[in-house]
Amino acid sequence: MADPSSPTPASGPGYTADGLIATDIHAYLDRHQHKSLLRFITCGSVDDGKSTLIGRLLYDSKMIFEDQLDALEADSKRVGTQGQAIDFALLVDGLAAEREQGITIDVAYRFFATEKRKFIVADTPGHEQYTRNMVTGASTADLAILLIDARKGILTQTRRHSYLAHLIGIRNIVLAVNKMDLAGYDQARFDEIVADYRAFAASIGIVDFTALPLSALDGENVTTRSARMPWYEGPSLIEHLETVELDADAAQAQPLRMPVQWVNRPHLDFRGFSGLIASGAVAPGDSVRIVPSGRISTVSRIVTLDGDLDRAVAGQSVTLCLADEVDCSRGDVIAAADAPPQAADQFEATIVWMDDEPLVPGRAYWLKLGAQTVSATIQPPKYSVNVNTMEQLAAKTLALNEIGVVALATDRPLVFERYEDIRALGGFILIDRATNATVAAGMLHFALRRSLNIHRQPLEVSRERHAQLKNQKPAVLWFTGLSGAGKSTIANAVEKKLAQMNRHTFLLDGDNVRHGLNKDLGFTEADRIENIRRVGEVARLMVDAGLIVITAFISPFRAEREMVRGLIPDGEFFEIFIDTPLAEAEARDVKGLYKKARAGELKNFTGIDSPYEAPEQPEIRIDTSAMTVDEAAALIISRIIG
Amino acid sequence: MTSLTHLQRLEAESIHIMREVVAETERPVMLYSVGKDSAVMLHLARKAFYPSPPPFPLLHVDTTWKFKAMYEMRDRMARESGMELLVYRNEEAERRGINPFDHGPLHTDLWKTEGLKQALDHYGFDAAFGGARRDEEKSRAKERIFSFRTASHAWAPKNQRPELWNLYNARKAKGESIRIFPISNWTELDIWQYIALNDVPVVPLYFSAPRPTYEMDGQIFMADDIERLERVLGRRPEIVERSIRFRTLGCFPLTGAVESEAQTLTEIIQEMLLTTTSERQGRVIDKDGGDASMEKKKQEGYF
Numbered sequence: 001m002a003d004p005s006s007p008t009p010a011s012g013p014g015y016t017a018d019g020l021i022a023t024d025i026h027a028y029l030d031r032h033q034h035k036s037l038l039r040f041i042t043c044g045s046v047d048d049g050k051s052t053l054i055g056r057l058l059y060d061s062k063m064i065f066e067d068q069l070d071a072l073e074a075d076s077k078r079v080g081t082q083g084q085a086i087d088f089a090l091l092v093d094g095l096a097a098e099r100e101q102g103i104t105i106d107v108a109y110r111f112f113a114t115e116k117r118k119f120i121v122a123d124t125p126g127h128e129q130y131t132r133n134m135v136t137g138a139s140t141a142d143l144a145i146l147l148i149d150a151r152k153g154i155l156t157q158t159r160r161h162s163y164l165a166h167l168i169g170i171r172n173i174v175l176a177v178n179k180m181d182l183a184g185y186d187q188a189r190f191d192e193i194v195a196d197y198r199a200f201a202a203s204i205g206i207v208d209f210t211a212l213p214l215s216a217l218d219g220e221n222v223t224t225r226s227a228r229m230p231w232y233e234g235p236s237l238i239e240h241l242e243t244v245e246l247d248a249d250a251a252q253a254q255p256l257r258m259p260v261q262w263v264n265r266p267h268l269d270f271r272g273f274s275g276l277i278a279s280g281a282v283a284p285g286d287s288v289r290i291v292p293s294g295r296i297s298t299v300s301r302i303v304t305l306d307g308d309l310d311r312a313v314a315g316q317s318v319t320l321c322l323a324d325e326v327d328c329s330r331g332d333v334i335a336a337a338d339a340p341p342q343a344a345d346q347f348e349a350t351i352v353w354m355d356d357e358p359l360v361p362g363r364a365y366w367l368k369l370g371a372q373t374v375s376a377t378i379q380p381p382k383y384s385v386n387v388n389t390m391e392q393l394a395a396k397t398l399a400l401n402e403i404g405v406v407a408l409a410t411d412r413p414l415v416f417e418r419y420e421d422i423r424a425l426g427g428f429i430l431i432d433r434a435t436n437a438t439v440a441a442g443m444l445h446f447a448l449r450r451s452l453n454i455h456r457q458p459l460e461v462s463r464e465r466h467a468q469l470k471n472q473k474p475a476v477l478w479f480t481g482l483s484g485a486g487k488s489t490i491a492n493a494v495e496k497k498l499a500q501m502n503r504h505t506f507l508l509d510g511d512n513v514r515h516g517l518n519k520d521l522g523f524t525e526a527d528r529i530e531n532i533r534r535v536g537e538v539a540r541l542m543v544d545a546g547l548i549v550i551t552a553f554i555s556p557f558r559a560e561r562e563m564v565r566g567l568i569p570d571g572e573f574f575e576i577f578i579d580t581p582l583a584e585a586e587a588r589d590v591k592g593l594y595k596k597a598r599a600g601e602l603k604n605f606t607g608i609d610s611p612y613e614a615p616e617q618p619e620i621r622i623d624t625s626a627m628t629v630d631e632a633a634a635l636i637i638s639r640i641i642g
Numbered sequence: 643m644t645s646l647t648h649l650q651r652l653e654a655e656s657i658h659i660m661r662e663v664v665a666e667t668e669r670p671v672m673l674y675s676v677g678k679d680s681a682v683m684l685h686l687a688r689k690a691f692y693p694s695p696p697p698f699p700l701l702h703v704d705t706t707w708k709f710k711a712m713y714e715m716r717d718r719m720a721r722e723s724g725m726e727l728l729v730y731r732n733e734e735a736e737r738r739g740i741n742p743f744d745h746g747p748l749h750t751d752l753w754k755t756e757g758l759k760q761a762l763d764h765y766g767f768d769a770a771f772g773g774a775r776r777d778e779e780k781s782r783a784k785e786r787i788f789s790f791r792t793a794s795h796a797w798a799p800k801n802q803r804p805e806l807w808n809l810y811n812a813r814k815a816k817g818e819s820i821r822i823f824p825i826s827n828w829t830e831l832d833i834w835q836y837i838a839l840n841d842v843p844v845v846p847l848y849f850s851a852p853r854p855t856y857e858m859d860g861q862i863f864m865a866d867d868i869e870r871l872e873r874v875l876g877r878r879p880e881i882v883e884r885s886i887r888f889r890t891l892g893c894f895p896l897t898g899a900v901e902s903e904a905q906t907l908t909e910i911i912q913e914m915l916l917t918t919t920s921e922r923q924g925r926v927i928d929k930d931g932g933d934a935s936m937e938k939k940k941q942e943g944y945f
Contacts, residue, residue: 025912033835037648106804108783109776111829118648120827132804139806248651252643261661266694274690276658276808281644305692315646317657317690330665354804368809371665427807436813438803616816 031115038241041122041137041170043161044147049178053147053216054110054123057238060223061112107137116242131387131401132354134164135441139427142247143172145237150183150213154196160387166206167350167403169420169443172244173201173209176237180229181215187231204390212237247423251314255339256280256288257417257425259370260332264319272303272319273328275371278424280336281313282320287337290328291415296337297322331372333415333425341425343413344447350405351378353398355432355439361397362529364563365439367410369428375411375566376430377533382406398440407448411566419443433559434613466546470504474543475640476568479552480561480615481578482607483593484585486624486632487552490578493633495550501641503548508535510553523604529560536564543572548640556606558613574640577618582607584625649836656683656824657690658808659787660771663822664697666812667769670822671728673758674700674719676712677891678844679773681719682833683825685842687771688723699726701770703761705753706731707742707893709866715845722843730761741874742895749893759795762819769812769820777829787826793817830914838907848910850887850902856880861898864888871895889914 020028044050110121122137124130138144144165148158165173175197183189194211201209212221213232220226223238235243257278264272282288286299301321302309312318320334328334335341353359359378367376381404384395398404419426430440467474477494479487491507498505514521518534521527532555542549555561565573585607586594597605604610615621620639622632646654663670672687674680687696700723702716720727735752742749762770776783786802788810803811814820825833837844847864854865856879865871865881872878886899887910904913 021912021915025908025915028915029835029838029908029911032831033647033649033839035648036645037651106784106802109827110783111777111827113829113831118832136804136806140808246645249643249645261658262665264691264694270693272693274661276654303693305689311644313644313646315651315654317654317661319692366813368811371662423807427809429806429809429811431811431813436811436815438806438811441804441806 032113035113035116035118036246037118037120038143038244038246039120039122039141040143040145040241041124041134041141041165042145042147043124043134043165044145044157044178048147048149049216050123050147053145053176053178053214053222054121056216056219056222057119057121058110058112060219061114106133114238114242119241130160131164131352131403134161135168135352135354138165138168138170139441141168141170143174143241143244144170145174145176147176147178148193150177150179150189150193153193154200156388158197159200159390162201162206163204163385163387163390166204167352167443169423171208171247171250173206174237174240175209175211176214177211178214178216180213180220181218185213185215185220185226185228187229190232210234210240212240248315251279251422252281254279254314254422255336256282256286256334257336257341257422258282258318258320258334259372259415259424260328260330260334261371263329270321271325272301272321273334274317274319275334276317276424277312277314278370279314279422281311282318283311284308288320288322288334289337289340290326291333291335291340292343292413293327293332294340295324295326295328297324297326299323331370331415333370341415341417342447343415345410345413346448347408347410347414347416348382348405348445348448349408349428349442350403350445351398351430351440351442352403353400353440355437356400357432357435357439358400359398359404359440360525360529360559362526362533363557363559364411364433364566365559366431366433367408367414367428367442368431369414369416369444370425372414374414375563376408377563378430379407379409405445408442416444416447418446420445433562434557463544463546466544468546470546472503472546472548473572474546475548475572475574476539476543476564477548477550477574477576477636477640478539478555478561478564479550479576479578480555480618482580482582482585482612483554483605484588484590485578485580486622486629487554487578490622490629490632490636491550491552493629494636497633497637498548501637504546505548505550506542507550507552508538509551525604525610528604529557532557532560532564536560536567539564540567543568554606554612556610556612558615561615574620574636575615575618576620576622576636577615578622578624579614580624649832649839652825652828652832653686653689653836655808655827656686659810659822659824660687660690660696662810663769663771663812663820664691666810667820669765669767670698670769670771671701671762671765671767672696672698672725672771673773674702674716674727675773675891676702676708676716676719676845677773678833678837678848679775679825679828681842681844682828682836683771683773684719684723685836685840686824695724698771699728701728701730701761701765701767703754703757704729704731705749705757705893706736707749707753707895709845709847709864709891709894709897711845711847712891715843719843728761728765730757730764732757732760742893743874749896762795767819768814769822771822771824773825774823775828775830775833776826785823785826787823788812789821789823790814791819791821793819795819831911834907834911834914838911845891847888847891849906850885850904850909852883853886853899854881855884855886855899856882862886862901863897864894864899866894 042050108123112119124133124137146161177190177193190213213229214221220228221236223236225236258275260273260275262274264274282299284299288299289296299320300323302312303319361378361380364375364377367374381395383392384402384404386393395404417425426444428442429438432439479491481487488509495505495507518531521531539549589595596602597608606612620636700720732752740749740752774782786805791797855862856865884901887902888899904910
């Protein structure tokens with residue numbers, strides 16, 4: 001450690017406990033075990049001294065061991081960018097691939113502690129994947145440090161970081177004006193930057209922030225207040241981090257919400273509901289309401305391995321027992337009886353797209369919020385937001401790292417809160433049903449009025465009664481396959497046989513539906529999805545009426561077939577894959593369509609210039625090269641009638 | 643208002659993760675390596691599901707070269723927790739007599755990396771809890787809590803899912819599996835402090851005692867099974883009794899001891915806080931393959 005620019009040993013107020021370790025370890029541990037936890041995110045680029053700052057925080061809190069430091073010094077000389085000095089960027093770098101390619105892949109988490117608090121730092125690198133990574137890192141943060149270079153002032157990236165931090169709901173923003181050593185520790189420069197920032201921050205809705213003049217390299221105002229900037233009277237960065245209010249503490253002031261993760265039922269005499277308390281507090285004797293059912297009960301016990309608790313608060317994982325035998329399962333929310341959350345199925349939300357494949361409006365995605373997973377479709381965005389200028393732009397879709405405001409509809413009611421009120425019940429992720437990738441993060445703003453006011457009309461004659469009258473088990477036989485595979489032919493044969501068996505059926509044929517119900521739709525991806533959605537809804541009404549519904553649509557996308565499956569009660573949906581190789585379907589070319597598609601006269605033709613996603617686990621697969629139409633129809637009927 | 647301590651927050655997070663996995667996967671298992679991190683992870687599992695026993699088995703991927711005291715602790719903890727204990731040994735490694743002296747890196751490859759893959763395939767587990775922490779090693783700072791592996795158990799560092807809030811996406815294709823690290827956000831100090839506060843049982847080897855030792859490549863090792871050592875080495879190493887303990891536990895010929903007088907948890911924590919070398923330094927495994935060796939092992943399927 002001979003280099004003059006190496007960090008100086010810490011002596012700040014945050015780290016005075018060091019002496020205690022040797023002299024009175026019990027006192028030290030007692031103090032450590034009463035520390036609270038603050039999670040924060042650092043935003044800025046390596047050029048702003050971000051890695052230097054994180055490195056210094058780790059170093060000052062003795063989180064860098066000698067062997068790591070030796071390696072760091074050697075690495076600094078070999079590949080560092082600071083000449084002979086320590087390059088802290090290397091300390092906070094991780095994966096070999098990124099080191100070699102000079103790219104950073106995502107969020108890294110670092111840990112350090114002072115006398116008062118333990119800290120988890122989310123470090124997100126600045127590059128083109130920035131939006132996705134920063135939103136990820138910020139989603140768990142109580143505070144954001146926006147690092148800026150005192151020489152450069154407020155830049156586009158500062159605005160972007162501020163917008164994203166505010167979007168994700170971070171209440172504590174720290175404007176860290178770094179490299180004050182290179183700006184002569186000049187108060188006027190600092191004041192100018194703060195004034196600039198204040199004007200900008202107000203324009204995007206940030207009402208409060210804390211500004212600090214820093215030199216991360218020299219350690220000025222990091223742990224101790226700087227002697228070089230006597231004009232600054234506020235706390236050092238560490239002092240500030242040690243005292244800001246924690247989100248978990250703020251959440252305790254709100255009414256009780258506990259999403260039920262798991263029902264604990266070891267034997268008949270015990271039934272507990274396990275979950276992480278999202279907001280409020282709970283004690284035995286409290287009156288609670290199960291949402292969405294609305295049932296009311298009383299908390300009888302808060303059970304833990306270490307004995308029952310008298311009280312539990314937001315941030316704790318507990319198991320609650322209720323005084324009554326009420327229905328409650330995973331996804332339900334146990335809430336304060338007098339202030340329960342609402343349930344709705346249509347919302348306005350902001351979503352951040354995180355996948356290489358852009359958003360497909362109308363397609364069904366899985367939406368996970370708390371312990372609830374539902375199927376959701378997203379409308380085309382109302383607008384997207386340019387994260388550099390905050391401009392609202394017209395948009396038809398959202399691509400990777402794009403942010404937009406959308407309306408979305410779920411297939412069943414979702415218990416929710418506005419994201420700005422309770423993050424745990426307003427934040428959600430979207431999951432692609434085919435690839436299982438997490439494709440977006442979202443924040444619910446409010447339920448759309450139409451969803452709150454349109455209630456389902458309870459019907460006097462139930463679907464069971466309809467089926468009983470027809471003396472049959474209703475079903476949807478969903479034929480899928482390439483154009484010319486034989487769907488309509490086999491579907492017709494099946495319907496004919498069923499009619500002979502006195503079964504009540506109805507056949508929805510792709511071509512016929514497009515002459516009426518769906519004549520406004522074309523063949524773009526979005527239109528094809530809407531086509532299937534409508535047919536799915538019609539099929540749902542018909543099975544409710546007790547019919548055996550037979551549909552013959554190419555329905556090329558797995559996601560849409562799964563969406564329809566989700567609409568139909570379990571056990572009533574049969575996906576029937578008419579498996580004919582493309583070459584054979586094309587050779588038959590009953591309608592001459594393949595010929596047209598090959599000639600370029602027909603766009604988006606399945607199998608030619610639009611994909612067909614074959615079913616992975618269809619209920620029935622018909623190999624048309626191995627059986628006749630009659631055999632196929634007989635096989636299908638034997639499988640559904642049984 | 644009750645401010646939760648950082649240990650309470652960490653505990654709540656880990657329990658939440660375990661419950662999500664049980665709710666959303668078909669056949670979870672807990673990888674149990676008998677060390678202090680496994681001890682804490684097991685304790686958290688017992689808390690998460692109490693009064694039910696944790697609804698998954700413990701899996702020990704054995705190398706036959708662990709310390710005797712570890713095998714004793716393993717069997718005791720399985721009994722006390724009421725969980726099923728599965729022990730898996732790679733048959734090929736057993737047949738070929740793979741050992742850390744003659745086979746170098748192959749020892750870890752076959753017994754642990756291959757052994758783990760085989761065990762997961764053999765029992766058909768689709769989700770496995772592991773006790774890795776982000777503060778252990780640089781490449782782990784960026785590891786997700788849910789880490790997805792292909793059907794061939796490969797880890798693709800560029801193709802992991804973003805993790806937002808506490809929403810974990812556990813959906814996966816047939817054949818794929820998930821490794822879940824519920825104590826990702828714990829530090830070594832957190833682990834020890836939690837052990838002290840909750841009386842979590844740990845292997846006595848973490849506490850200093852006079853033990854038979856030998857030196858190799860400048861490190862001190864414990865002669866846990868002198869006869870076996872002699873058989874494999876072809877000679878009897880010089881055995882010296884020293885007052886030693888271990889900061890991490892693995893295969894006894896691969897786990898360097900530290901000379902220490904720390905006999906209580908408090909003394910261990912004190913010693914840890916005053917030491918200036920990182921925890922994994924005692925393990926030979928991080929060093930082969932240079933700079934990015936742990937990451938390389940992860941891509942190959944090592945935990």
